[in-house]
Amino acid sequence: MGVDPEVVYERDVDQPFQVIDPLTSASLTATLVDAGHCPGSVMVVLEDLHGGNMSLVHTGDFRWHDGLGHNVALQRVASSMQCDKLYLDTSWAHQAFQQLPTKETSISKLLDLINGFPYERIILHSHGLGDEDLLWGVAKRFPNDRFLFGDAKRLAEINIVMSDPCDMSNVSIGRAMIGLRQFAVLDVSNADHVDLEKQRFFVVKDHSQKIGLGLQGIEISCSTLWWACQSGGQHAINARCEPIQDKKTRVWHVLYAMHSSLSELQELVGWLGPRSLEGICPVIHGGQRPDMDVLFQGLTRPAMHKSLPADPHNQSFGSIQSDEQAQAKDLYKRMMASTQPYIDERRKRSRKNLQAICQESSAATDLMVLATAENADGDADDLLDLLTAGQF
Numbered sequence: 088m089g090v091d092p093e094v095v096y097e098r099d100v101d102q103p104f105q106v107i108d109p110l111t112s113a114s115l116t117a118t119l120v121d122a123g124h125c126p127g128s129v130m131v132v133l134e135d136l137h138g139g140n141m142s143l144v145h146t147g148d149f150r151w152h153d154g155l156g157h158n159v160a161l162q163r164v165a166s167s168m169q170c171d172k173l174y175l176d177t178s179w180a181h182q183a184f185q186q187l188p189t190k191e192t193s194i195s196k197l198l199d200l201i202n203g204f205p206y207e208r209i210i211l212h213s214h215g216l217g218d219e220d221l222l223w224g225v226a227k228r229f230p231n232d233r234f235l236f237g238d239a240k241r242l243a244e245i246n247i248v249m250s251d252p253c254d255m256s257n258v259s260i261g262r263a264m265i266g267l268r269q270f271a272v273l274d275v276s277n278a279d280h281v282d283l284e285k286q287r288f289f290v291v292k293d294h295s296q297k298i299g300l301g302l303q304g305i306e307i308s309c310s311t312l313w314w315a316c317q318s319g320g321q322h323a324i325n326a327r328c329e330p331i332q333d334k335k336t337r338v339w340h341v342l343y344a345m346h347s348s349l350s351e352l353q354e355l356v357g358w359l360g361p362r363s364l365e366g367i368c369p370v371i372h373g374g375q376r377p378d379m380d381v382l383f384q385g386l387t388r389p390a391m392h393k394s395l396p397a398d399p400h401n402q403s404f405g406s407i408q409s410d411e412q413a414q415a416k417d418l419y420k421r422m423m424a425s426t427q428p429y430i431d432e433r434r435k436r437s438r439k440n441l442q443a444i445c446q447e448s449s450a451a452t453d454l455m456v457l458a459t460a461e462n463a464d465g466d467a468d469d470l471l472d473l474l475t476a477g478q479f
Contacts, residue, residue, distance in 0.1 A: 100129060101160065113138075118160035122149035123190075124176075124345050125217035126248040132160045142167065144359060145174040146367070150190065150344065151351035161359070168388065170361040177366035178346035179311070180377040183318055186326035187311065187348035194224040197309060197341045200330045201225065208304030210289045210297050212338075213241055217345045219248055221309055222290065226269050229288070235273035237291040237300050242272055273300070294336055306336075309343035315372050346371075349382065357386040 098104055103118045116135045122128040124147070133143040142164045155161060164170050179187065188196070201209055213222060213236075222245070226234060236242040273289065289304070291297045297306055307330075314324050317331075326348075330341045347355070356364065364379045364387060 101158070103134075103160070106133075120158050120160055121152075121154060122147055123152040123155070124148040124150050126219060127216075130161075132164060134160075134163065136171065141169050141171040143172050143174075144170060144361070146176045146355075148178070148345070149176050149347060151347045151355060152190075155355070156358075165358050165360070168360060170359045170388075172363045172365065173356065173359055173361035174365050174367050175352060175356070175379075176346055177352070177368055177377045177379075178371050179344065180349055180352055180366065180382055181370045181372045182349065183315070183323045183372055184311075184344075185323055185349045187324065187344040187351075188326045188328075188342055190220055190343070192326075193309060193341055193343040194221060196330060197221060197307065197343075198224065198228050200307060200339060200341065201228075201305075204305045208287055208289070208302070210291060210302055210304045210306045212293060212306070212308040212310075213238075213290050214292060214310070215241070216244060216248075218309060218343070219245060221343065222270075225288070230269070232269065232288050233286065234270050234288045234290055235286060236270065237273050237289065237296050237302075239272045241290070241292060242270060245270065294338055305339065307339045307341060309341040311342065311344045311346070312371065313340050314342055318372075353383060353386060356383045360386070360388045362388055 098117075098119055100119050100121055103116050106115050106117045107113070108115055114135065115133050118132040118134075120130040120132060122130045128148055130147060130149060131145045133145075136143060144161070144164060211222070211225065211234075212218075222234070226232075289297075289300075289302055291300065291302070294306065294308075311324075313333075314328070318324055324342070326342075328342045330339050332339045364383055366377050366379060369375060370377050
């Protein structure tokens with residue numbers, strides 16, 4: 088991915104390890120926690136700050152799941168009552184998203200929708216990392232069917248996720264077998280016309296790719312962003328929403344969330360009881376920074392000890408004189424330089440996905456003004472200025 092290997096270290100989830108603070112040379116305990124957002128996403132838990140008195144949690148992109156409540160590292164932070172700061176994924180920190188269905192509920196809704204069309208061809212959208220659980224759920228329900236992917240790169244991503252040699256759980260092995268047996272690339276140039284007529288399941292990136300491949304059938308997209316656009320900021324999303332068909336594109340939409348609802352965020356904050364909160368991204372619904380004091384009122388603890396020093400990345404490096412701080416500056420620059428090409432590539436891919444959304448939806452909201460296809464480029468750029476990197 089173009090990332091400098093010198094700044095990348097492999098660590099196991101839920102296994103504490105020691106790190107050295109490059110600014111203070113202090114030894115800290117770090118633990119990576121499954122964030123439930125997409126394969127590989129993790130929270131970072133830092134303990135032993137200030138001589139062992141404080142801890143810090145950075146959620147990254149995350150979706151609350153039952154395993155978090157039983158996680159040993161997070162339980163330590165909660166029971167210690169010494170969480171100094173919580174960096175929180177605020178993608179859906181808005182009253183409109185007070186409740187969102189669990190991933191399991193969304194998969195069940197998707198399967199019910201498919202069962203409603205037993206003799207129709209099914210065309211599923213797979214936008215990128217994070218919707219693998221949907222595909223595995225459908226493949227498990229229909230074990231005798233093949234799933235032909237219109238995008239070879241997307242299938243390659245899924246194969247990487249399913250072939251994790253470090254995860255030998257029954258779930259992981261079962262998913263790997265599903266991928267080997269049921270997932271394949273759609274090769275239109277060599278495909279036999281009769282075989283394609285018998286094929287029931289296809290997987291495409293978006294509506295545009297479906298049109299480009301000339302596929303006909305029941306088209307289904309699972310996301311939250313489409314529902315946000317339809318709500319127009321006028322009412323809350325109902326977590327029990329049934330699938331809806333877009334009258335313009337004829338695409339069926341299932342409510343599926345990869346980021347935590349407001350109530351889930353409030354549950355995490357109330358449990359950890361941090362002294363301070365910081366949102367790591369604008370709210371997708373409206374593009375504004377959330378009012379943390381209002382949304383999480385009464386859920387933080389008053390500061391009883393000295394807070395952690397300010398983020399060194401927000402300081403002026405010109406004032407840093409010590410050798411350790413100079414080394415930290417150099418490390419940070421190298422890290423940013425090595426990851427920028429990857430960030431640029433993800434931005435490019437996200438931009439293409441957002442172009443498709445702009446072309447497909449007819450909603451106009453405070454978040455964006457959806458335009459016709461010829462104006463989709465500009466709409467996507469506007470959205471990318473508001474949204475953080477990642478898939479929704």
